[in-house]
Amino acid sequence: MNLDPKIPAGELADKWTEFRSKMDLVAPNNKRKLEVIVVGTGLAGASAAATLGELGYKVKAFTFHDSPRRAHSIAAQGGINAAKNYQNDGDSVYRLFYDTIKGGDYRSREANVHRLAEVSRDIIDQCVAQGVPFAREYGGLLANRSFGGVQVSRTFYARGQTGQQLLIGAYQALSRQISSGKVQMYNRHEMLDLVKVDGKARGIIARNLVSGKLERFAGHCVVLATGGYGNVYYLSTNAMNSNVSAAWKAVKKGALMANPCYVQIHPTCIPESGEYQSKLTLMSESLRNDGRVWVPKSKEDAEAIRTGKKTALDIPEADRDYYLERRYPAFGNLVPRDVASRAAKIECDAGKGIVKTGRGVFLDFGAAVIRYGKIAANTQNISNPSDAKISELGRATIKEKYGNLFQIYEKITGQDPYVFPMKIYPAVHYTMGGLWVDYNLETNVPGLFALGEANFSDHGANRLGASALMQGLADGYFVIPYTIGQFLSKEIRTPAISTDLPEFEQAESETRAKLEQLLKIGGAQSVESFHRRLGRIMWEYCGMSRNEQGLAKALQMIRELREEFWNDVFVPGEIHDYNPELEKALRVADFIELGEVMVRDAMARDESCGGHFREEYQTEDGEAMRRDDEYTYVAAWSWNDGNPEVYKEDLHFENVELKTRSYK
Amino acid sequence: MNLTLKIWRQKGPSAAGSFEEHKVHAEEDMSFLEMLDVLNEQLVHEKKEPVAFEHDCREGICGTCNMVINGHPHGPQRGTTTCQLHMRHYNDGDTIVIEPFRASSFPVIKDLVIDRSAFDNIIQAGGYISVNTGQAPDGNAIPVEKQDASQAFDAATCIGCGACVAACPNGSAMLFTSAKVSHLALLPQGEVENGKRVYDMVNQMDKEGFGRCSNITACEAECPKEISVDNIARMNRLYVKSVFAGTQGNEKN
Numbered sequence: 001m002n003l004d005p006k007i008p009a010g011e012l013a014d015k016w017t018e019f020r021s022k023m024d025l026v027a028p029n030n031k032r033k034l035e036v037i038v039v040g041t042g043l044a045g046a047s048a049a050a051t052l053g054e055l056g057y058k059v060k061a062f063t064f065h066d067s068p069r070r071a072h073s074i075a076a077q078g079g080i081n082a083a084k085n086y087q088n089d090g091d092s093v094y095r096l097f098y099d100t101i102k103g104g105d106y107r108s109r110e111a112n113v114h115r116l117a118e119v120s121r122d123i124i125d126q127c128v129a130q131g132v133p134f135a136r137e138y139g140g141l142l143a144n145r146s147f148g149g150v151q152v153s154r155t156f157y158a159r160g161q162t163g164q165q166l167l168i169g170a171y172q173a174l175s176r177q178i179s180s181g182k183v184q185m186y187n188r189h190e191m192l193d194l195v196k197v198d199g200k201a202r203g204i205i206a207r208n209l210v211s212g213k214l215e216r217f218a219g220h221c222v223v224l225a226t227g228g229y230g231n232v233y234y235l236s237t238n239a240m241n242s243n244v245s246a247a248w249k250a251v252k253k254g255a256l257m258a259n260p261c262y263v264q265i266h267p268t269c270i271p272e273s274g275e276y277q278s279k280l281t282l283m284s285e286s287l288r289n290d291g292r293v294w295v296p297k298s299k300e301d302a303e304a305i306r307t308g309k310k311t312a313l314d315i316p317e318a319d320r321d322y323y324l325e326r327r328y329p330a331f332g333n334l335v336p337r338d339v340a341s342r343a344a345k346i347e348c349d350a351g352k353g354i355v356k357t358g359r360g361v362f363l364d365f366g367a368a369v370i371r372y373g374k375i376a377a378n379t380q381n382i383s384n385p386s387d388a389k390i391s392e393l394g395r396a397t398i399k400e401k402y403g404n405l406f407q408i409y410e411k412i413t414g415q416d417p418y419v420f421p422m423k424i425y426p427a428v429h430y431t432m433g434g435l436w437v438d439y440n441l442e443t444n445v446p447g448l449f450a451l452g453e454a455n456f457s458d459h460g461a462n463r464l465g466a467s468a469l470m471q472g473l474a475d476g477y478f479v480i481p482y483t484i485g486q487f488l489s490k491e492i493r494t495p496a497i498s499t500d501l502p503e504f505e506q507a508e509s510e511t512r513a514k515l516e517q518l519l520k521i522g523g524a525q526s527v528e529s530f531h532r533r534l535g536r537i538m539w540e541y542c543g544m545s546r547n548e549q550g551l552a553k554a555l556q557m558i559r560e561l562r563e564e565f566w567n568d569v570f571v572p573g574e575i576h577d578y579n580p581e582l583e584k585a586l587r588v589a590d591f592i593e594l595g596e597v598m599v600r601d602a603m604a605r606d607e608s609c610g611g612h613f614r615e616e617y618q619t620e621d622g623e624a625m626r627r628d629d630e631y632t633y634v635a636a637w638s639w640n641d642g643n644p645e646v647y648k649e650d651l652h653f654e655n656v657e658l659k660t661r662s663y664k
Numbered sequence: 665m666n667l668t669l670k671i672w673r674q675k676g677p678s679a680a681g682s683f684e685e686h687k688v689h690a691e692e693d694m695s696f697l698e699m700l701d702v703l704n705e706q707l708v709h710e711k712k713e714p715v716a717f718e719h720d721c722r723e724g725i726c727g728t729c730n731m732v733i734n735g736h737p738h739g740p741q742r743g744t745t746t747c748q749l750h751m752r753h754y755n756d757g758d759t760i761v762i763e764p765f766r767a768s769s770f771p772v773i774k775d776l777v778i779d780r781s782a783f784d785n786i787i788q789a790g791g792y793i794s795v796n797t798g799q800a801p802d803g804n805a806i807p808v809e810k811q812d813a814s815q816a817f818d819a820a821t822c823i824g825c826g827a828c829v830a831a832c833p834n835g836s837a838m839l840f841t842s843a844k845v846s847h848l849a850l851l852p853q854g855e856v857e858n859g860k861r862v863y864d865m866v867n868q869m870d871k872e873g874f875g876r877c878s879n880i881t882a883c884e885a886e887c888p889k890e891i892s893v894d895n896i897a898r899m900n901r902l903y904v905k906s907v908f909a910g911t912q913g914n915e916k917n
Contacts, residue, residue, distance in 0.1 A: 051797040066718070067784050069824055070726045086804060122798070129800035131793045131847065131854045133817040140807030158817060164725055165820060172792035179788040187781065210773055239720040273693040278701055279722045408724075411744065414693070414752050477797045526708045528701070572713045578774040580716060581708065 003256075003636060003649040006438040007111040012655050013093075016115040019439075020482055024489035031056035034488050035496065037204055037219035038062070039191045039246050042071030043163075043469060044452025045225030046170035047476025053177030055481055057488075060217055061174070061183055062206060064190040064241065064583075069171045072227060072239040073472060076163025077284045078147060079155035080469040082120040087144055091152040093117045098656060099150050100467065103336065104432070104460020105610035105626065106658045107259070107634075109651060111439060112457045119478040120470050124156055126477055130169040134158050147285065147465040155466045160284060160404050166469055170476070189215070190583065191246045193507045194222065194253045194448065201250075201448035202497045205507045207515075209583065212576040214511055216504045218497035221447040221487055223480065224250060225472075228431035228453035230263070232591045232598065233543070234535020236428035237269060237282045243587040244594050247435050247454050255443040256636035256647060258436035258456035260594065261602035262611050264463055265544050266429035267340035270412055271360040280427040281412060283363075284405055285465050288333045290368035290398070291422065293344070294322045295352035295361050302352045312354070312362055312421045323347055327621075331663040338462050338611050338624075339663060341426035345544045346622070348425070355423050364421035369394035426544060430468060432459040432611060433601075436636040436649070440483035441475060444636075447487055451475035456634070461610025515575050518585050523568030527585045530565050534558070534592055542599050547615040551603045555596065562592045597637050597644050604646060607631045628658050665690050665756035669703065671715055672763040677771050677779075683761070692752040696739065697722060697729065699751055716775040724748040724888065727823030730830070731776055732763040737827035737886045745825065745888040765830035769837070769873045780826050782872035783840060789868035790861040791844040793854050812850050819846040821889045828883035828891075834875030839883040841869050842899035843891050849902060859911025862902040 008019040026034065034057055038049040041063040049061040065071065083096040096117040101108060124142070128134065134156050135143040144153040158165040177183040188209040195203035195218070203218035229244035230236040251257050268283045296302045297319050304310040324343055325332045335343075344361050347353070354360050373394030377385040385393070395418050399406065409417050435443050435450035437457055442449050452472040459467065498504075541554035565588070573579040608617045608624035609631070617625040634649040667688050674681030688706065690699040697719050704714035720728040729746040733739035739749045754760065762776065770778040808816075820843070828839035845862050848854030854861075877896060884893045905911070 047797075054796045065720070066728070066780060067824065069784075070720055070728050072721060072726070074726050075721050075723050084803070122800075124803045125800040126795075126797055128803040128806060129793065129795045129853055131816075131851050133813050133820050133847070133851065134803075136808055136810045136813040138810050140809055141804045161725070161821065164823075165817075168820065172787065173795075173797075175784065175788040176792045176794060185784075187784070239726065240722060241720050274691055276691065276694055276698050276702055278695070278698050281723055408748075411741075411748050412695075412750065414750065481797065526705055528705060528708075570708060570711065572708060572711065578716060578777065581714060 001444065001647050003436065003444065003634075003647055004438065005109060005649060006440060007109070008439065012110060012114050015111050016118055023482060024485055026485050026489050026492060028056050030492040032058065033496070034058065034491060035060065035219040036221055036223060036484070037217060038223045038225060039204065040071070040225035040227060040454070041068035041174065042073040042225060042227060042452065043167055043170055043472035044454070044476040045223070046071070046167070046174045047473050048223055048225060048451055048480050049183050050170060050173035050177050051477055051481045052484070053180075053182035056182070059177070059183040060186065060219060062186045062189045062191060062204070064188065064209060066187055068174055068185070068187070069168060071167060072242050073167045073469070074164045075237075075239065076469055077160045077282065078286060079145065079157035079162045079466040080123070080166065080473075081147070081154050081464070081466045082124045082156060082470065083117050083154060084121055084124060086142060087153045089152045091154050095152065096120060096154065100458065100464060101460070101656050102659075102661065103462055103464040105462050105661060106460065106628070106632070106653065107262070107609055107651065108458055108460030110653060110655055115479065116458050116471060116474050119474045122478055123470065123473045127166060127169050127473075130173060132158065132165045132169045150464070163469060166473065170473070192249065192511045192586065194250050195503050195507045196253055196445065197497065197501055197503045200446045203499065203504060205504070205511050210578055212574070212579060214508050216499035216508060218499045218504070220491045220494060220497065221449065221484065223449040223451060223484070224435065224454050225451040225476065226454045228434065229591070229594055230428045230431050232534065232595050233428040233538050234531050235272065235277060235280050235539070237266060237280050240279060243590070245587050245590045247450070248590040248594055250435060250443065250445065250448060251639050253445065254638070255445045255448060256436040256638055257433065257594070257597055258634050258636040259433040259461070259601065260598040260637065261542065261605060262432035262461045263428060264337060264430040264432060264611050265341040265426045267337055267344060267426045268363060268424045269427035270409065271355050271423055271425040272357055281408065282427070282429065283409060283422065283424060285337070287363060287402060287405060288340070290401070291333065291363040291365050292322055292367055293324050293333055293340070293361055293363055294320045295347045295354060297321045299351040302354055305354045306356060306358065312364070321352070328663045335663045336462065337465070338613070342544055342613055344426055355425070360423045360425045362421040363424045365398055365417070366421065369398060372397035430463055432456065432461060432463055436634065440486050441480055442483070442487060449480060449484065451480055461612055514586070515582065518569070518571050518582065518589070519575065521567065521569050521571070523570045525568050525570060527569060527571060527581055527588050530561065530569060531584070531588045531591065534561060534588070534595055537561070538595055538598070542602050545613045545615050546602050548603060551599050554599045555603070558592060558595045558599065565589065565592060593639065597639070600644055601635055601637060604635060605631060626660065632658075665692065665751070665754065665758070667699070667754065668759040670759065670761045671776075673715065673775050674772050676774060681772065690751045690754070692750070694751045695722065695747060696733070696749040696751065697747050716777050718777050719747055722747040725823060727825040730765045730778060730825055730827070732765060732830060734761050737765060737830040738888050743888060743890045745823070765826050767826070767829045767835040767874070769835060770826060770829065780824070782874070783824050783826065783837070785872060786837065786841055786865055786868045787844065790857070790864035791848070793848060794857060806852055808851060816847050816850040819843045819850070819891065819895055822891055823889055825888065827886050827888060829874065831882040831886035832875065833880060833882070834878060836877045836883070837869050837872070837874040838877040838896045838899070839887065839891060839893065841865050842895035845899045845902060846895040849898065858902055859906035859909065862899060863906045866899070866903050
């Protein structure tokens, strides 16, 4: 199979404008006849469904949630990037493009990333017009802050709830189209299969999660905006119900999963507290502006802290190892996510972890408290302040900056982070890999599109902070409304697709058979226990660092787990009922298959880049070693009935020079 | 710690429900929902059907989880969703009563799962600004006073969980509706449609069968995002204004 990215000709900066000016359009009278199915209504899906509705297409939108407002886009904290250059600090479309390419460790497509940087500016305008309450300066204009590693202030934010506010904006735009009848909304419907007719994506089989009934839906094309697959690790910062099933069903119908081994592990999350742990909570990247990361220098001290004989406060300054500052003097605690995460793992693997499980390091605001305290004392004209007074003033400043996050931390851990340093550990956060798409965001299955985290297109091997919201909305508001016309303009003579076609019949009966099979197994182990075991395998062997031997072992273990799952899982309840265990069982079954492909992808990529760190490929001082001569390509995997095959799309860099990322 | 749970079980919307008693062992670092996960694992192990409850982000932001715990929507801790409540607030030997949010506009689907689509209908009636993609002027072309932006934000933090309705003896959705009305009314972008929006949303709220507001303010006390009842006052003002000024402009009425 030849993977044609369909990148338009011309200069990088002109490609999108020229392409848009010349692309095929669909006339309004024809739009009314064309039906589009949108699965998933997070940022990408809701913005796409709303915009396609505004344009006049007949849209059917699906979510497994009770309302589109619940999608996990809502949990994004930090902000959204845009090359507005409102701060006059030298930002530009090119700079955002360049930062994204470099941040992605040179494993993304130049043309897609440049388009993303271009439309980033329109997103902010659109969201403001919708009433998204972005942070403002006293003059009434929009405020910005800086984020992870970049040298300009281009992040727009709404306190620590940017994702929530953007999602509500998209949800409201979608609600407006629903009320006008242009979008038909199906809540509590989960896509369980993709239906192809004559090779084109023409519909889905969905399960009504309340009645449990299988339903058929047809359209001229299908758009998947179903998020990432971080929950393959069981524990992640993803919501409990986030899953890969819709995308995976597409893969089983011939779409390709690109770069599945590229997973972002976020360095600052609240560590696991016990076996019962169900998910992990992120502490915003912004904390690393003032927090210093450390572990005790000696294993004995670490052991004493783990067993509760000592606390962080008992370890004198000289016995602490601020390992990020030591290893990366230039960037210190503000190294990119992948680098910070790996460094924490190295310390904990060496026995320096400071929580019960051994997997945790300190994020300490002690120095910042003193620094801010002295500044405050100075500005308040307090001469010779006591240490207690300095602490008091310093804590007040910290509270102003991070109060909300400190409160969340205290709710979850029961410890006061103003007194004791926070305990943090890396956790799975985002997946850069996803369905392979071309420049039009169309997969290799004609008429099947993928948006947002569900596709692989823009972040390469590592995503920059505040870029996920940007990409989701770019795809939904400003890319798909144009590029979908490339496909649909050729479908104007296609009458409405009937759900009575044999292809629908077959997909429905196969889906039903699978549901019945799961309920029939009647084994001894819960769905949850399988998911947990899969998560452990993936985290251990295909997590922050990987090696060939471990991956080979994981492959074996996952296959055995799949076998065991289909023989010994117990799924209670019935098909025709509200049955969350059955929903979970279907998702876990898909995660197990995906896990295998992730491991194969990680094995096949004999280099280290971004979120993919192969121990065999590192420099003498333990940094990632890319191998551009052999691995500058996208690896897109087919499932192929359990014998996954890889197809390659070579990446061409015509506008940036490939360099080694260095933060020393 | 060892706990006794009295949990509401109900097979379907029209079935009669009742409390079921279970014993469960919990650790103090567990979240409330993780304690229920343990119970469900136990039930699955005994080949029984687990308790159906809804949850998703478990970070207090998606608004999915909805339980009345010992009489309080989202439990005893102020400004906290069920998922952010932790077991260290309970003691060994405690009995905990767990029910769904109860309101006639939120029918039970199963056990603790309820149907809140009435909230979606209220938003669809007018909880938006009518702007198509691509029509927007430059973001900085619409200055917004910092304080207005901040107040609009406070209203916009509503997570649509429905605790306000569950807390209200009248089953009123005034806090939810007024939070959206306020969020949009306080911004210059939203002001244009104020009259029509408030009129349509309030009418939709009534159509969904939510009760009237009698200024009890239990909604504010139980709201996990601590949204202020000032928003209700603002909505009432806007509603009256829209009726008397005839700006509701809705052909349908």
